[in-house]
Amino acid sequence: MNFGPRMKTPSRETQLFTRRVLVAAAGMLLLIGVLLARLVYLQLWSHDHYTTLSLENRLRVLPIAPTRGLIYSRDGVLLADNRTSFMLEVVPEKVEDVDQAIGRLRQFIALDDDQVTRFRAELRQRRRFDAIPLKNNLTEQEVAVFSVNRQQFPGFNIAGRLSRYYPLGSQTAALVGYVGRINEAELKSIDPAVYAGTTHIGKEGIEKSYEKVLHGTAGYQQVEVNAEGRVLRVVERSPPGPGRDLHLSLDTRLQAAAIDSLQGRKGAIVALEPASGAVLAFVSNPGFDPNEFVNGISTRLYQSLRDSPDRPLFNRALQGLYPPGSTIKPMMAAGGIETGVRQAGDRVFCPGFFRLPNVLHKYRCWQKAGHGSVDLVRSLAESCDVYYYDLAKDLGIDRMHALLTDFGLGVKTGIDLPGELAGLVPSREWKQRARKQPWYPGETLVNGIGQGFMLTTPLQLAYTASIIANRGQKISPRAVAAIEDPAAGSHEEVEPVHGGTVAITKPEAWTAVVNGMHEVVQGARGTARATAAGAAYQYAGKTGTAQLFGIKQNVTLKNEDIVKHLRDHALFIAFAPLEQPRLAVGIIVENGESGSKAAAPIARALFDVWLRIEGGLDAPG
Amino acid sequence: MRLGRSGNLLVDLHIDAPLVGGVLLLCAVGLSVLYSASDHSLEVVAKQAARMALGFTSMIAVAQLSPLRLARWSPIIYAIGMVLLVATAIVGTGRGAHRWLELGPLRFQPSEIMKLAVPLTVAWFLSDKLLPPRLSLVGATLLLVAVPGAFIIEQPDLGTAILVMAAGLLVLFFAGISWRLIGLAIAVCVVCAPIGWYTMHDYQRQRIITLLDPAADPLGAGYHIIQATIAVGSGGWSGKGWLNGTQSHLEFLPERATDFIFAVYCEEFGLLGVLVLLAAYLLVLIRGITIAMNAQDGFSRLIAASLTFTLFVYIFVNMGMVTGQLPVVGVPLPLISYGGTSLVTIMTGLGILMSIQTHRRFIVES
Known part of the structure; x- marks a missing residue:
């Protein structure tokens, strides 16, 4: 298709070119407009949104x-400190060959396979520039050895951080x-x-x-x-x-004396200052080293603690539930006078056993031969069971329940510690609910001497001792005396928590009970009179024995015949001095057999130590 | 051509003052943004300044050559460029793409040569033909454009291929190719788009998918776009201030010294800064258009218009890409982005514009 030769026409070409340039320029401006519209949208319209994102x-x-x-x-x-502990950390990005470096490191620092496995697992998850712990709690020697050789291990560092330590x-x-x-x-x-x-x-x-x-x-x-x-x-x-910071009321000297006095036996000791409720000693033996738990206890050690028959992890003082035995007798006696069912001088004849009317069953006194004619003071001093069987029968379970609950048994003391147990003071209602059975009169007698269903903690025993010491004034136990804020320079004393007064209003009730408890340790026939010998101060106590299993009628067993872990627990509550008491204790020695022999000497030892520390009455020897 | 004839240094050196002024302004902006984008690296700035000096030298040198001489040399440069492109396809180097050719100590991208060689050659080819070009001429021209374009796409370097072909096709457009043909070409493109989709590299497809929905892959392909958009958007009206761009300094923004330097600029100088930058570019572009309009022969005006609008294509593609309007195709921002090759090419192209402007009188006189 040839339309013939066309001539080059410069003017026409120039016109054409000019038009094209103008079209292109218009297009250019249009595109610049689009661009600007987009920028206005991003930078002005959505500016806040993108600022947030940025x-x-x-x-x-x-x-x-x-x-x-x-x-x-x-x-x-100092009981709880923050100490620097050292750990070995690795920053992966600074290490050329981690496996090889760990292999070399093992020449200097012992690494078990668990640690290396855990490290590898973290290595995969964490970022390359994060420090990953390889080994915790380096010993000083390990720190020293590593420091000397650290130039061989680029990317490996020892990091210090604060770790809790219990001196x-x-x-x-x-x-x-x-x-x-x-x-x-x-x-x-x-x-x-x-x-x-x-x-x-x-x-x-x-x-x-x-x-x-x-x-x-x-x-x-x-x-x-x-x-x-x-x-x-x-x-x-x-x-x-x-x-x-916390300032505890605990005194480490008294605490150490309490632990020593147990001589390795299982048991618990709680010592309170009656006037304030301050916990001065708080022992559960055997114990455990809390430092092992801070940075993760090894499985093997934990199993050995958990499975030990001595149960070192069990907080006996706070959670151990023991029948209170005869230690409830002072409260029973006080209740007897308060309710009017007994006068202090009323006598009960103890033939060595007690019988309910028309029932053959004999409720035995611990003194098989009997105590003869017993008044209140003597009943406490010699811990006559028959007196309290008789008293329990006259009080009845309902009044007993109210009385003992009033003394803080069966309810939490409200101490500032977690996990406290309430124990048990039985009642008709409780028995119906828990056992689906009615209350039997015989049970009233058994619980009247602190056996049967009754359960208390050593802390509660100390609390009752403190209530008696205070003549009914209830002040909840507490472990923390003051809270200090070193940064703010403030020091805040923790005020005693008053729990009201026990409903024993007759002064003669307190007089009789305190006299009876005084006779226990310092009377001629007191069950614990041996332990008070030579004491330069007057004090009061009450022994108790918690039977771990029932002994059949007409059978006498000597403790030697019973395997150790089934022998009776020895209990003792006491306070000293008699007037304006400074220390009230609750003591239990597991399988200690006899309150007077195993537990009472501990109280004496604590009083001696504490009264000397307090600068009050010095104990000889 | 004798030096010192007028006694005016600018005239004697064939320097076009508005053009050089615009270029210097842009270079200054470029270096200052680069200082920020490189985290205050004077070393990087010095290196880029050296490249600018090299580009400037090249620009002045080319300006000394008359357009006539440039036209004559065009086919030779084109031929050399093609040989090198073929060589690159065979023995080229580069990560995942054969773009670079190493000749002793020299390492360069032959595709850069084609950015100038293609429009020069097309302009030379069409300059003595009857315009608007007939269909056979258009076909021949398309061949001149498509062959190097295909080689560059194959490298693969879509960004450069687009620029090379745009430069060639723009010459054709200014030569007056009929609107009917343009319409036909667009129609063909639309029809062929699905075919193109299947012949694309995965990375190219990914870029298009990501452009349409960056949120679909926020940590992967969409990351560039999302972070760049955040940088631009958080800049606001007046920006966060020079050296204060958090997106860039905290390494959220990838390629922040090179292809995405505009995001750094937007973050630190805001919309106000963008307007200033666009004004500087417009100064150069309008001067280029003026030079093209004043050019006295066919070759000169075709190449002048093509180079000017190619420069705009650069700017638009880069800004469009950074602001999330166009796919990420790897086109640097002219005179601002870090990197030597395209900088020298662009400045050389501007040298051609200066040559056209400053040699006019001599041609008239001859």
């Missing part, structure tokens, strides 16, 4: 855990408790804002009940991070509020 991108808030408050004893001994170890474990790593259940119940950055939480004892005071408030640092999450710089820092 801030979220770069700022991270990292928590700073507060330093946990310290715990001191009354005599100024007195097992001595104070029952009271102070311990901290441990926060577990999943605890994670759900704690405030994540407060615990951000915190790894440990109080698990037992004071550490648990005063968790809020000890913990403090988390601090934060706002850091700028890059896209990988690496911290580039700290933008803002709000320091954590350190936890407050």
Whole structure:
């Protein structure tokens, strides 16, 4: 298709070109308009949205855990400390060949396979620039050996961090408790804002009940991070509020004396200051080393503690439930006078047993030969069972229940420790509910001497001793005397918690009961008179024996015939001095056989120590 | 051609003041943004400044050559470029793509040569033909454009291929190719789009998918776009201030010194800064259009218009890509992005514009 030769016409071409350039220029302006529209949309219209996104991108808030408050004893001994513990950490990105480096490291530092396996697992999850722990709790020697050879291990570092330490170890474990790593259940119940950055939480004892005071408030640092999450710089820092310190009423000298006095026997001792309820000694023996629990106890050690027949993890003082035995007799006696069913001088004849009308069953007195004619004071001094069978029959279970509950049995004392048990004071209602049975009159007698269904904790025993010492004034036991905030310079004394007064209003009731208890230790025929010899002060006590199994009628067993772990528990409650008492104790020696022989000497020893410390009455010897 | 004839250094060096002024302004902006984008690296800035000096030298050098000479050399440059492209396809280097050719110590992308060689050659080819071009001429021209384009796509370097072909096709457009043919070409493209989809590389498809829905893959392919958009959007009206862009300094923004430097600019200088930058570009572009309109021969005006609008294509594709309007195709922002090759090419192209502007009188006189 040839339309013939066309001539080049410059003017026409120029016109055409000019038009095309104008079209292109128009197109260009249009596209610039599109671009600008987009930029206006992004930078003006959606500016706030993208500003938010960009801030979220770069700022991270990292928590700073507060330093946990310290715990001191009354005599100024540090019971819970924060010590620097060392751990070996690895920053993977700085290590060329991690496996090879760990292999070399084993020449210097012992690593078990568990540690290496755990490390490898973390290595896969964490980022390359994060420090991953390889071994915790390095010994000083390991730290030294590593430090000397550290140039061989680029990327390996020793990091120090604060770790809870209990200088007195097992001595104070029952009271102070311990901290441990926060577990999943605890994670759900704690405030994540407060615990951000915190790894440990109080698990037992004071550490648990005063968790809020000890913990403090988390601090934060706002850091700028890059896209990988690496911290580039700290933008803002709000320091954590350190936890407050606790000053316990516990006296480490009395505590040590109490532990010594047990001489390795199983048992529990609680010593209170009657006027304030202050816990001066709190022993559960055998104990355990709480330091083992702080950074995770090894499975093997935990199993051996858990499965030990001596049950070292069991807090006997707080949770051990024992029949109170004869230690309830002072309360029974007081109730008898208060209700008018007995006068202090009323006598009961003890032939060695007691019988309910028209019942053949003999309720035996511990003194097989009988005590003869017994009044209130003598009934306490010699712990005559028949007197109390008779009294229990006259009081009846309903009044007994009210009376003993009033003295703090069967209910929690309200001590500032977690996990306290209430024990049991039986009632008709309880028996119907728990056993689906009516109350039988014979049960009233048995419970009248603290056997049967009755269960108390050593803490409750000490509490009743303190109530009697106070002549009815109830002041709840408490372990913490003061809360100190070193940062704020504040020192806040914990006020005694008054629990009202026991409903024993007749002064002669208290006089008779205290006299009777005084006779127990310092009377001519008192069950514990041997232990009071040479005491330079007057004091009062009551022995008790908790039978672990029933002995059949007309059978006499000597304790030697009974295997050790089934022998009777020895109990003793006491307070000293008689007037203005300074110390009230509840003591139980498991399988100690006799309150007077096993438990009463402990009370004497504690009184001697404490009254000397208090600068009051000096004990000879 | 003798130096010192007028006594005016600008005239004697064939320097077009508005053009050079615009280029210097853009280079200054470029270096300052680069200082920020490189995390205050004077080393990077110095290196880029050296490349700018090299580009500037090349621009001045080319300006000394008359358009006539450039037209004559065009087919030779084109031929050399093709040989190198073929060589690159065979022995080229580069991560996952054969783009680079190493000749002793020299390492360069032959595709860069074609950015100028293709429009020059097409302009030379059409300049003595009867315009608007007939169909056979259009066909021949398309061949001149498509062959190097195909090689570059195969490297694969879609961004450069688009620029090379755009430069060639723009010449054809300014030569007056009929609107009917343009319409036909667009129609063919639309029809062929599905076929193109299946012949694309996976990375190219991914880019298009990601452009349409960046949120679908926020940590992978969409990451570039999302982070760039955040950077641009958070800049606002006046920006976060020079050196204060968090997106870039905290390494959220990838390729922040090179292809995505516009995001850094937007974050730190805001919309106000963008308007200033666009004004600087428009200064250069309008000067280019003026030069094309004033050009006195066919070759000159075709190549001048093509180079000017190719420069705009660069700008638009890069900005469109950073603001999430176009797929990420790897086109640097002219005179601003870090990198030497395209910088030298662009400045050389601007040298051609200066040559056209400053040699006009001599041609008239001859």
